[in-house]
Amino acid sequence: AQTVTQSQPEMSVQEAETVTLSCTYDTSESDYYLFWYKQPPSRQMILVIRQEAYKQQNATENRFSVNFQKAAKSFSLKISDSQLGDAAMYFCAYRWGAQKLVFGQGTRLTINP
Amino acid sequence: DSGVTQTPKHLITATGQRVTLRCSPRSGDLSVYWYQQSLDQGLQFLIQYYNGEERAKGNILERFSAQQFPDLHSELNLSSLELGDSALYFCASSFGGAGELFFGEGSRLTVL
Numbered sequence: 001a002q003t004v005t006q007s008q009p010e011m012s013v014q015e016a017e018t019v020t021l022s023c024t025y026d027t028s029e030s031d032y033y034l035f036w037y038k039q040p041p042s043r044q045m046i047l048v049i050r051q052e053a054y055k056q057q058n059a060t061e062n063r064f065s066v067n068f069q070k071a072a073k074s075f076s077l078k079i080s081d082s083q084l085g086d087a088a089m090y091f092c093a094y095r096w097g098a099q100k101l102v103f104g105q106g107t108r109l110t111i112n113p
Numbered sequence: 114d115s116g117v118t119q120t121p122k123h124l125i126t127a128t129g130q131r132v133t134l135r136c137s138p139r140s141g142d143l144s145v146y147w148y149q150q151s152l153d154q155g156l157q158f159l160i161q162y163y164n165g166e167e168r169a170k171g172n173i174l175e176r177f178s179a180q181q182f183p184d185l186h187s188e189l190n191l192s193s194l195e196l197g198d199s200a201l202y203f204c205a206s207s208f209g210g211a212g213e214l215f216f217g218e219g220s221r222l223t224v225l
Contacts, residue, residue, distance in 0.1 A: 035213055043201055045156075045216035091155065098207070100146055100169055101214050105155040 002027045004094050006104035013082045014112050020067075021077045021107045023092030029053075032096040034068065034075045039106075040088040048090070051075065079109075087111045116140065119204050119217035127225055131192040134220045138185055138206030144168070145187040146214060147179055148203040156203065162187055194224045 004025045013019035025034070036048040051059045051068050058066050063080045079086055092104040116139035126132055138145050147159040158171035162181035173179075176194075181187040191198060201221050205214035 033212060037216075042218075043150075043221075044218050045203065045205075047213050047215075050213055095212075095214075098144065098163070098168075100158045100161055100171070101156075101205070102158070103156045 002029075002094055002096065002102050004092050004102050004104040006092055006107050008107045009105070010108045010110070012110040012112055013079075015082055015084060017082055018078060018080045019082055019109065021079075021090050021092075021109065023075045023077070023104055025073050025075065025092070025094045025102075027073070027094065027096065029096045032094060034066075035093040035095070035101070036064070036066070036075075036077045037091045037093060037103075038086075038088045039091065040085075045091075049077065082111050084111050084113060115215040115217065117204060117206050117215050117217035119202075119220050121220055122218065123221050123223075125223045125225065126194060128194055128196060130194050130224075131190065132194065132222065134189040134191070134202050134204075134222075136187045136189070136204030136206075136217060138187070138204075139215055142206035142208050142215070143185065144207045145181055145185070146205045146207075147173075147187070147189050148205065150201040150203060150219075151197075152200070159189070191222070194222075196224050198222065199224045 032053045034051045038046045067076045089106045093101045118137040143164045145162045148156040159173040161169040179189045201219045203219045205216045
């Protein structure tokens, strides 16, 4: 069964600095998707970034970028120039084909002003 | 706005009662997924429907059931409610292929 592990229950960073959230996953598939979702205090699930496993290039969305290491089954999220609005719970997620999303347990990110 | 609509947003009920949560997927999306998120926990997959048929089941309790109707909206029925059923229930949808799921705002259920 596919599993997703986020080893950092909590992280904190100073405003304007850079922070990296870690995620590892386990799968025997070769073609899949990986995602980072953000859940702010409103509890809404917001897609931050997605990565297709067949693409070698790391995905980037403005201040958010990933470091995708397929062989190591690692998928970390880097947030540059952290802003107060980035404070949230961040979930790493895996999806193969049309199946369900499998989520990690989440990392709570605090931004210190 | 994800395009996924969930009702009600909040629901307070008593133990032993039954409730129904409703989800309207994004226009054109054929797959609906239900997830449960207890306080400060991750999202646990409950069940998936594709074009009216059950596609996959997670750790869904026997007291819970769901269905997807011909117009593609879905309902999650929770019966004989217990205190531990208090949680945020998310519905998500996708067209059917690979890619991200689009989440509704969730239905917060409180069982007293």
